[in-house]
Amino acid sequence: MIRFLDLKxxxxxxxxxxxxxxxxxxxxxxxxxxxxxKSFEEDFAKYLKANHCVxxxxxxxxxxxxxxxxxxxxxxxxxxxxxxFIASAEAVTNSGHKVVFCDCDYAxxxxxxxxxxxxxxxxxxxxxxxxxxxxxxDMGSLLEITSEYNxxxxxxxxxxHGAEYKxxxxxxxxxxxxxxxxxxxxxxxxxxxxxxxxxxxxxAIKCRMIANHGRMAKYDHLFEGRNSRLDGMQAxxxxxxxxxxxxxxxxRRYIASLYHQGxxxxxELSLMxxxxxxxxxxxIYPIRTKLRDQLKEHLKQHHIETGxxxxxxxxxxxxxxxxxxxxxxxxxxxxxKELLSLPMGEHLEDNQVQEVxxxxxxxxxxxxx
Ligand SMILES: *Cc1c(COP(=O)(O)O)cnc(C)c1O
Numbered sequence: 001m002i003r004f005l006d007l008k009x010x011x012x013x014x015x016x017x018x019x020x021x022x023x024x025x026x027x028x029x030x031x032x033x034x035x036x037x038k039s040f041e042e043d044f045a046k047y048l049k050a051n052h053c054v055x056x057x058x059x060x061x062x063x064x065x066x067x068x069x070x071x072x073x074x075x076x077x078x079x080x081x082x083x084x085f086i087a088s089a090e091a092v093t094n095s096g097h098k099v100v101f102c103d104c105d106y107a108x109x110x111x112x113x114x115x116x117x118x119x120x121x122x123x124x125x126x127x128x129x130x131x132x133x134x135x136x137x138d139m140g141s142l143l144e145i146t147s148e149y150n151x152x153x154x155x156x157x158x159x160x161h162g163a164e165y166k167x168x169x170x171x172x173x174x175x176x177x178x179x180x181x182x183x184x185x186x187x188x189x190x191x192x193x194x195x196x197x198x199x200x201x202x203x204a205i206k207c208r209m210i211a212n213h214g215r216m217a218k219y220d221h222l223f224e225g226r227n228s229r230l231d232g233m234q235a236x237x238x239x240x241x242x243x244x245x246x247x248x249x250x251x252r253r254y255i256a257s258l259y260h261q262g263x264x265x266x267x268e269l270s271l272m273x274x275x276x277x278x279x280x281x282x283x284i285y286p287i288r289t290k291l292r293d294q295l296k297e298h299l300k301q302h303h304i305e306t307g308x309x310x311x312x313x314x315x316x317x318x319x320x321x322x323x324x325x326x327x328x329x330x331x332x333x334x335x336x337k338e339l340l341s342l343p344m345g346e347h348l349e350d351n352q353v354q355e356v357x358x359x360x361x362x363x364x365x366x367x368x369x
Contacts, residue, residue: 002356004305005184006347014240018190021236030232040235043242044195047162048169050177052204054196055230056211059158059180062194063091065228066176067126069196069206070152072097076125078154081111082313082332084130087180088156089314092128099323100124101315104332107273109286110137112331117145126152131160131170133272133309134186134252134281139165139173154178157197159283161187162249166277171197176207181238186252186283187245189234248346252282255344255353259285262357268364270338284309287360288338296340298363304356307341 011018030036037055045053056062067078078092082101089099103115109132116127127146129137137155146153153174157163161179163170171177181193196207209215214225256274263269270288274280286309289295299306313336315326326333342356 002304002343002352003347004307004341004343005345007183007188009347014244017240018237021240022233025232025236032229032231034232036232036235036239037230040230040239040242041195043239044179045197047242047245048171048197050169050172050197051199052197052201054204054207054211055235056194056196056207057228057230058192059156059178059182059185059194060087060091061211061226061228062178062180062196063087063128063154063156064095065207065210065226066154066178066196066198066203067091067095067097068210069203070126070154070175072125072152075123077121077123078126078128079111079116079119079124080128080314081130081132082315082330083109083310083336084132084156084314085158085310086314086317086319087158088128088130089320097125098123099320101320101323101327101330103327103330104132106270106331106335108135108275108278109133109272110135111142113138113141113145115330116142120145120149120151124149124151126154128154128156129174130156130158131163132284133286134160134163134283135272135274136160136163136165136170136278136280138275138277139170140277143173152176158182158185160281161185162245163281164279167279172199175200176203181234186249186281187238187241190237191234193230193234193238195230249281251346252344253280255348256280256282256285258350258353259287259342259357262354263287263360266361266364269360282344285342285344287340287342288335289340290338291363292338292340295360295363299356299359302355302359304359305343308339309341310336310339312336 041053103112155174155177158180181189210225214223
């Protein structure tokens with residue numbers, strides 16, 4: 001079986017370090033807050049070359065808290081890509097604002113900036129820049145647009161730990177950025193975890209307060225916040241795994257290059273384009289084909305696990321039916337039927353990647369069975 005993701009294999013490779021980290025946290029009963037959280041926040045900020053990092057309970061909370069900290073007028077419009085995980089949009093609604101969907105690029109799958117310009121109105125206050133699949137958004141061009149219209153930028157880096165736009169890591173371009181450490185992400189905890197990253201001390205303090213009941217010191221609550229904290233055990237595990245992230249991302253880029261070489265001649269397939277200014281981290285390796293469902297079934301028959309990210313574009317979800325008519329001209333509203341995610345991760349061996357390539361190529365050569 002060629003696994004889409006293999007967290008067990010990863011654990012067994014790091015077992016002694018991880019077990020020791022967990023034991024230390026338990027030994028010190030440093031469950032909430034404490035030195036392990038502080039040390040991970042510092043290390044992660046340093047890794048990104050960001051000024052501040054605030055650990056929170058998960059990536060969805062990170063987005064919601066980050067948006068709240070921006071203190072935008074109630075019901076501001078925030079532009080969100082049509083192809084993403086629902087959390088990118090959910091956080092907008094849950095923090096009292098209005099989602100406005102924007103189309104995504106055919107080739108690199110991030111925000112289609114020409115379409116984005118058309119979605120800006122007098123009520124638009126921010127853009128959610130999702131570095132989808134680990135490919136960075138064209139931040140240079142996006143920031144030109146957002147500064148012209150005086151919009152804030154939230155970077156959703158849940159799939160892009162370590163990805164770079166022109167040698168600068170994503171998460172350091174916008175007003176505020178968020179990360180998820182959901183177990184399956186490129187940097188994953190052993191449960192839910194997330195972080196907010198910003199260059200602004202004021203925003204960092206605000207986010208930390210919102211995430212901890214609006215308090216400055218114990219029982220001194222300046223406003224109502226919530227409970228969304230990163231716990232010590234997750235922080236200690238993440239500190240161990242942070243030492244491997246570059247090596248794992250490098251392996252993902254290598255696997256992506258093998259896929260690209262092996263599949264680029266397949267006329268029936270659209271492969272992801274890596275822009276020349278991008279260093280992606282391939283959280284997902286997406287391909288597109290009109291025969292998606294048949295190919296998925298074929299690979300399953302050959303014991304190859306695949307995924308779909310995402311099978312229904314956000315504007316087409318029932319959850320967003322109140323936003324009005326679905327824009328059928330949006331590319332992202334059509335290519336959701338064609339997307340397929342191939343196995344990707346540091347767990348894959350070269351021969352397994354070749355087997356996936358072989359199986360995909362065979363499917364198109366032999367025709368649909
Ligand atoms: C995973 C993910 C999130 C949410 O993170 P959680 O930690 O699961 O809450 C948000 N945005 C994107 C793009 C994601 O992939």
